[in-house]
Amino acid sequence: MGSLLAIYAFDELWNLSNIVRYGLMSLQHRGAQNFVVCIPGERVKCLHSENIDEVSRGASKNVALAVIGNDSDNMLIEVDDSGVVAIASERSWDGASRALQALSNAFSNGGDPVTSFISTLNRVSDDVAPSMAVLTKRGELVIWRSPSSFSPLVLGSYGFDMAIVSSESVAIDILGGDVKRFLKPGEGIYIAKYIVKHFTAGVSEHRGLCTFELLYLARHDAIVDGVSVYEFRKHLGRELAKYLESDVDVVVGVPETALPYAIGFAEVIKKPFEMAFMATGGRRRSMLFSDPFEKIVSIHLKMNPIRGVLEGKRVALVDDSMVTGSTIKTVSQILRFRVGVPEVHLFIASPPLIMPCPFSVLRLDMKGLLAANLSQSLARDYLEVDSLHWLSKEDVDRVASRFGLKLCGKCFGVDFFGCRK
Amino acid sequence: MKVLLIGSGGREHALAKLIRRSVLEPRLFVAMDYRNPGLEKESVETGGKMFIVNTVSAKDVANVAEEVSPDLVVVGPEEPQFHGVTDVLRERGYIVFGASSRCAEVEKSKVFARSLMWKHDIYGRLYFKAFTSIEEARKFIEFAGDVVIKPARQAGGKGVKVLRDTQAYLSRDRAEVKKTYIEKLFSEMEGYRDIDYKIIVEQRVEGVEYTSMIITDGDTILPLPLVQDHPHAFEFDIGPETGGMGSIQGPGWILPFITREEFGKTVEVVSQVLKALQSEVREKYVGAFAGQMMLTGIWGPTVIEFYSRFGDPEMSNLVPIVASDFLEILDKAARRKLAGAKLDIDEDRVTIVKAIAPAGYPDNRRIAAGHPIHVDEGGVRELGCEVLYASVELLANGVMYTKGSRVFEIVCSSDNYDDAYERIEKAITYVKSLDGWPLFYRSDIGSRELLNDRIRAAERVRTIYGSRSRRGLLGKVLMWVPGEGVSDNPLIGFVR
Ligand SMILES: Nc1ncnc2c1ncn2[C@@H]1O[C@H](COP(=O)(O)OP(=O)(O)OP(=O)(O)O)[C@@H](O)[C@H]1O
Numbered sequence: 037m038g039s040l041l042a043i044y045a046f047d048e049l050w051n052l053s054n055i056v057r058y059g060l061m062s063l064q065h066r067g068a069q070n071f072v073v074c075i076p077g078e079r080v081k082c083l084h085s086e087n088i089d090e091v092s093r094g095a096s097k098n099v100a101l102a103v104i105g106n107d108s109d110n111m112l113i114e115v116d117d118s119g120v121v122a123i124a125s126e127r128s129w130d131g132a133s134r135a136l137q138a139l140s141n142a143f144s145n146g147g148d149p150v151t152s153f154i155s156t157l158n159r160v161s162d163d164v165a166p167s168m169a170v171l172t173k174r175g176e177l178v179i180w181r182s183p184s185s186f187s188p189l190v191l192g193s194y195g196f197d198m199a200i201v202s203s204e205s206v207a208i209d210i211l212g213g214d215v216k217r218f219l220k221p222g223e224g225i226y227i228a229k230y231i232v233k234h235f236t237a238g239v240s241e242h243r244g245l246c247t248f249e250l251l252y253l254a255r256h257d258a259i260v261d262g263v264s265v266y267e268f269r270k271h272l273g274r275e276l277a278k279y280l281e282s283d284v285d286v287v288v289g290v291p292e293t294a295l296p297y298a299i300g301f302a303e304v305i306k307k308p309f310e311m312a313f314m315a316t317g318g319r320r321r322s323m324l325f326s327d328p329f330e331k332i333v334s335i336h337l338k339m340n341p342i343r344g345v346l347e348g349k350r351v352a353l354v355d356d357s358m359v360t361g362s363t364i365k366t367v368s369q370i371l372r373f374r375v376g377v378p379e380v381h382l383f384i385a386s387p388p389l390i391m392p393c394p395f396s397v398l399r400l401d402m403k404g405l406l407a408a409n410l411s412q413s414l415a416r417d418y419l420e421v422d423s424l425h426w427l428s429k430e431d432v433d434r435v436a437s438r439f440g441l442k443l444c445g446k447c448f449g450v451d452f453f454g455c456r457k
Numbered sequence: 458m459k460v461l462l463i464g465s466g467g468r469e470h471a472l473a474k475l476i477r478r479s480v481l482e483p484r485l486f487v488a489m490d491y492r493n494p495g496l497e498k499e500s501v502e503t504g505g506k507m508f509i510v511n512t513v514s515a516k517d518v519a520n521v522a523e524e525v526s527p528d529l530v531v532v533g534p535e536e537p538q539f540h541g542v543t544d545v546l547r548e549r550g551y552i553v554f555g556a557s558s559r560c561a562e563v564e565k566s567k568v569f570a571r572s573l574m575w576k577h578d579i580y581g582r583l584y585f586k587a588f589t590s591i592e593e594a595r596k597f598i599e600f601a602g603d604v605v606i607k608p609a610r611q612a613g614g615k616g617v618k619v620l621r622d623t624q625a626y627l628s629r630d631r632a633e634v635k636k637t638y639i640e641k642l643f644s645e646m647e648g649y650r651d652i653d654y655k656i657i658v659e660q661r662v663e664g665v666e667y668t669s670m671i672i673t674d675g676d677t678i679l680p681l682p683l684v685q686d687h688p689h690a691f692e693f694d695i696g697p698e699t700g701g702m703g704s705i706q707g708p709g710w711i712l713p714f715i716t717r718e719e720f721g722k723t724v725e726v727v728s729q730v731l732k733a734l735q736s737e738v739r740e741k742y743v744g745a746f747a748g749q750m751m752l753t754g755i756w757g758p759t760v761i762e763f764y765s766r767f768g769d770p771e772m773s774n775l776v777p778i779v780a781s782d783f784l785e786i787l788d789k790a791a792r793r794k795l796a797g798a799k800l801d802i803d804e805d806r807v808t809i810v811k812a813i814a815p816a817g818y819p820d821n822r823r824i825a826a827g828h829p830i831h832v833d834e835g836g837v838r839e840l841g842c843e844v845l846y847a848s849v850e851l852l853a854n855g856v857m858y859t860k861g862s863r864v865f866e867i868v869c870s871s872d873n874y875d876d877a878y879e880r881i882e883k884a885i886t887y888v889k890s891l892d893g894w895p896l897f898y899r900s901d902i903g904s905r906e907l908l909n910d911r912i913r914a915a916e917r918v919r920t921i922y923g924s925r926s927r928r929g930l931l932g933k934v935l936m937w938v939p940g941e942g943v944s945d946n947p948l949i950g951f952v953r
Pocket of ligand 1: 583605607611612615616617619659660661662663666688698699700701749761762
């Protein structure tokens with residue numbers, strides 16, 4: 037999965053290099069391992085690199101389109117042979133090259149850009165197309181949130197000077213802008229020097245946001261489709277508290293994603309929330325690594341324990357989700373052997389993951405899913421926890437509805453959580 | 458009664474419509490720069506006449522006045538005021554509604570307006586620094602922080618750069634833009650010979666904007682209902698600054714996101730400025746006056762700038778709701794007999810105004826001009842809405858052409874925003890470009906969503922200014938430079 041960032045400065049005196057750089061930095065938590073930045077000109081020019089500074093240095097004009105992808109996403113930006121357009125897609129899809137050709141023709145013939153974009157979508161089958169951003173060599177942008185996309189798109193502005201579109205609201209904050217609109221599934225925006233047009237395309241039903249967008253992927257400070265991610269997480273943590281069966285002394289969250297869940301949990305059971313671990317190096321998103329070794333390295337780097345406060349205490353350990361259980365195994369070992377806690381009660385703020393993702397948004401291997409392979413009691417023993425609790429599907433459904441969200445729940449064994457709009 | 462109206466745009470068309478309704482049976486004569494078909498129609502239908510003249514030339518306008526010998530002259534736009542048109546007409550004995558050139562200084566010179574507020578210690582003032590020379594400005598800009606850069610003279614809704622600069626990691630980039638921009642702005646301002654200061658750099662604020670207009674004869678003040686304009690060119694408040702892409706009003710005297718107290722405070726500020734202005738220029742202010750306001754966390758009601766005339770498109774919102782005889786009020790003000798006059802409005806209604814502009818507006822009016830355009834006025838009327846003609850010219854071939862700015866303003870009113878919104882969105886579809894040149898307007902104006910956003914934003918700043926007020930910090934922004942002490946200068950940034 038890729039994340040998109042597009043910036044349009046209406047005044048040509050802006051050089052966007054540094055702005056793209058900080059914008060990309062603010063989206064790095066979405067699993068960045070490679071970056072592409074495209075700018076307009078004689079032909080659209082794109083720079084690829086694993087290094088943010090390298091690509092952003094190239095964004096020396098007043099318009100830039102950037103994509104952040106994971107290691108295996110190498111086809112997220114494509115430019116046609118004549119350099120008329122670049123298309124950035126949130127994920128790779130079969131229609132990409134046909135769409136590229138069609139748009140390249142349409143834009144070189146000088147038709148109305150929005151009409152061309154919509155008719156291209158219709159021809160190339162709109163119900164599978166992912167969210168996309170198109171940059172033309174003349175420096176126009178077309179950005180569209182697909183109804184079949186699992187991630188959001190946000191439109192923001194900076195004074196009278198800039199329009200910013202991003203997969204997550206934080207980029208707009210970090211660039212000093214104001215969030216203006218959470219694009220709805222099917223909504224798009226065309227931005228050019230003298231005209232900005234808002235349009236709707238694609239009739240297929242909204243597949244819902246990926247539950248992990250809210251559970252794990254977005255930053256705590258992000259607002260997703262109008263919902264505060266932090267509040268949502270805290271709320272799930274509060275829900276979880278009802279599963280507490282035995283006394284605990286402290287509440288601990290697995291860093292960093294699970295902290296708000298643990299805070300919500302602690303608030304309800306009226307026990308102190310404690311920090312338990314310190315990370316070494318920058319923030320690493322362990323779940324987004326596909327290489328198992330890299331993944332375990334990043335888990336280990338996050339988990340140096342803070343000893344004093346926890347020693348001898350009964351711990352409620354809260355995490356947002358459990359895939360393979362390797363993080364929890366590591367954490368429970370550290371809590372027991374290096375800190376010396378007598379009891380660990382594990383609370384997972386989502387239901388058991390039992391299916392691989394049919395849309396390959398998350399790379400979940402059926403063989404590796406703990407909940408799909410181990411019985412509850414075997415899981416407890418393997419993880420060395422005294423009790424193990426999950427939110428139920430009904431719990432998540434209720435919370436999602438309360439926040440007005442529709443979430444895809446395929447990997448949890450349901451079609452949707454929340455509003456069935 | 459013979460009324461001579463000076464001006465060519467949408468605001469004048471709105472005024473013409475209001476004036477026509479009077480029991481004084483006005484014959485409307487219009488002096489305009491180009492043949493605005495809307496104004497032409499109003500004048501012909503009332504048995505008046507139109508004159509195509511250079512409306513900033515006092516001599517040309519005086520000639521028209523001589524021919525018409527009007528009972529009242531109404532000067533719509535600011536530029537004729539700046540150029541002494543009002544003054545010359547008064548000198549020649551006409552009864553004129555409109556600010557004199559000296560009073561209009563409050564709009565023409567942003568430096569004058571801001572200094573006036575500081576000198577008289579008026580609520581809602583912002584910090585600023587103004588420059589006559591580029592060298593001085595260059596030196597200052599090196600250290601400028603979270604500021605807005607503007608032309609020091611009213612330049613027709615253009616040239617304002619709002620540069621939020623609260624993040625040191627992007628300061629250098631913004632500093633580069635500031636530097637390049639002042640060079641550009643200075644060279645553009647060279648053209649204006651009627652002003653000393655070229656550039657003003659002022660404290661940036663944020664919040665919710667609104668316009669507070671009044672009518673005055675110099676002693677009595679008649680407030681008009683609040684209106685909110687939308688300066689960004691494009692939907693969702695994106696894109697360059699324009700003269701205003703549409704506006705909303707009502708219900709009643711306030712807006713859904715401004716409280717009665719805030720309205721009261723605003724009128725108080727506007728009145729104080731008016732008083733200070735009159736004492737400064739030693740003249741009575743006769744005409745329309747307005748504060749372009751922003752509800753901010755720094756002050757609550759805060760002054761962004763002043764108009765020495767009615768707002769455009771804000772005036773258009775009044776067309777459906779004014780219940781009093783508007784001409785009578787203008788006439789009374791012009792004769793300095795406003796005391797006791799009352800303005801009634803239909804307090805149950807709300808109004809939405811939307812402007813339609815050709816692509817190219819506001820930054821490239823050359824390419825935006827000269828396109829044939831049509832509006833089905835009958836269709837718009839059927840929806841209960843009205844069309845006001847603005848930057849559009851009727852040529853001899855009977856076809857209307859764009860002049861480069863906002864072409865039409867559509868006005869709809871209702872007892873609720875949702876209904877007015879629905880109708881105005883339909884009404885807009887009756888405007889057609891005849892050569893395929895793209896037109897744009899803002900569909901978000903007047904929508905429930907935008908209204909709710911404004912209400913939330915206003916609530917947020919209300920919390921801030923409320924708590925600042927309790928601690929006696931309204932208007933204050935203290936900076937501490939260790940070794941130099943605490944100062945009150947919010948214009949300085951991180952880059953040193
Ligand atoms: N100090 C400020 N802080 C934040 N925003 C500002 C400030 N000053 C101006 N603005 C923004 O810029 C817009 C235009 O500013 P201003 O009214 O001073 O300029 P203008 O070109 O004279 O506009 P017009 O005459 O069309 O209203 C305001 O409506 C506001 O949105």
